[in-house]
Amino acid sequence: MNKNNVLSASGTITKKELVHSVKVKSSIDSLVLESVDPFPDVDSRYKKKYKVPKYYYIGITPHHLDQDILISARNAERHIDEELHSAIGEIKVNGETHRVIRLKNISGKLLEKVLTAYKDYGLEIQTFNENINNSAIICTRKFFYLEEIEQGFFLDLDEEEKGYLEVPRKLSWEEFERITEKVKSECKHPAFDGAIGVISKHGVNQHVIRIYHPNLDKEKILEIGKNYIKNLFL
Numbered sequence: 001m002n003k004n005n006v007l008s009a010s011g012t013i014t015k016k017e018l019v020h021s022v023k024v025k026s027s028i029d030s031l032v033l034e035s036v037d038p039f040p041d042v043d044s045r046y047k048k049k050y051k052v053p054k055y056y057y058i059g060i061t062p063h064h065l066d067q068d069i070l071i072s073a074r075n076a077e078r079h080i081d082e083e084l085h086s087a088i089g090e091i092k093v094n095g096e097t098h099r100v101i102r103l104k105n106i107s108g109k110l111l112e113k114v115l116t117a118y119k120d121y122g123l124e125i126q127t128f129n130e131n132i133n134n135s136a137i138i139c140t141r142k143f144f145y146l147e148e149i150e151q152g153f154f155l156d157l158d159e160e161e162k163g164y165l166e167v168p169r170k171l172s173w174e175e176f177e178r179i180t181e182k183v184k185s186e187c188k189h190p191a192f193d194g195a196i197g198v199i200s201k202h203g204v205n206q207h208v209i210r211i212y213h214p215n216l217d218k219e220k221i222l223e224i225g226k227n228y229i230k231n232l233f234l
Contacts, residue, residue: 005148006157012141013210016040017058017171019093020133022056023188027031027115031059031098031128032089033136034108040159041180042043045063050214051160056111056116057091057100057138057234066141069123073101076117082110098126098129103138136171144199153178153225163221164199164208167232171196171207183227189213189220 018036035055042052060069066088077084085104090097103114112161113127144164146154152166171179176196184190196208211224 005200007144007146007148009144009146009199010141011144011197011205011208012139013195013197014137014139014173015193015195016135016137016209018134019057019091019136019138021131022111022125024111024115026112027125029127029129030115032111032115032128033057033059033093033100033132035138041184041193042212042214046214047192051214052214053105054101054108056106057089057109058103058115059098059100059128061126062099069101070074072123072165073118074119076121076123077129078111078116079121080115082106082161083113087140087142089138089140091136091138093132093134094130098128098166102138107212125191127211150222155216155218155221155223160234161212161214161216163189163211163213163216163225164197165211165221165225167207167209167228169207169232171209176209179228182231183224186195186231187227189224192224193218 002168018039019033020036021190022032022034024032038052038055073086084106087102089100089102093101145157147157148154154164156162180194192211192213195206197210198205199208211221213220
């Protein structure tokens with residue numbers, strides 16, 4: 001790894017996944033969602049061979065500031081002595097947008113403990129009594145630690161299954177889905193899941209496409225990414 005090609009940055013990733021409601025015994029009226037099939041476009045053969053992360057989303061009332069949510073969440077997570085990979089985001093489902101904390105790779109048995117700790121540290125969990133089982137647009141704010149392997153192409157140094165490519169303009173989700181379908185029909189490695197995002201690169205917002213493949217490497221991200229670039233200009 002060439003340290004001159006390493007980038008630390010903040011940004012957002014937007015994806016589409018099926019979510020459903022989860023009822024937690026001590027918080028039966030709280031908004032808790034689970035991603036039913038994370039990275040839905042990944043071939044099922046790979047999902048059987050490689051461990052795909054689980055994701056839960058905890059609804060937070062909108063009056064909290066992002067910084068307050070982060071501080072309270074970190075304090076709560078330290079209190080329960082569990083390493084939780086949490087991030088702030090929004091979920092749009094059934095025509096409504098909900099502010100959430102995303103939890104990655106935790107056991108469903110731990111949810112009750114996490115919710116109790118969040119409440120104890122001042123987070124107000126969103127009350128929600130409807131049952132959700134539908135596709136959702138999920139936007140997560142996160143930090144990136146990336147290695148640029150070729151101009152505009154990155155591998156994620158924290159999550160080796162993920163890579164990113166810079167694109168010259170913002171894509172709507174509908175346009176992205178159309179282009180992704182064409183890319184999958186043309187490339188040698190179609191068993192990937194895609195998402196769109198923005199990364200603050202040296203203080204300038206840069207639109208990106210996120211590629212998830214359980215066995216991602218330099219060859220795959222370059223081949224998939226160059227197919228995207230080609231189709232963006234057709």
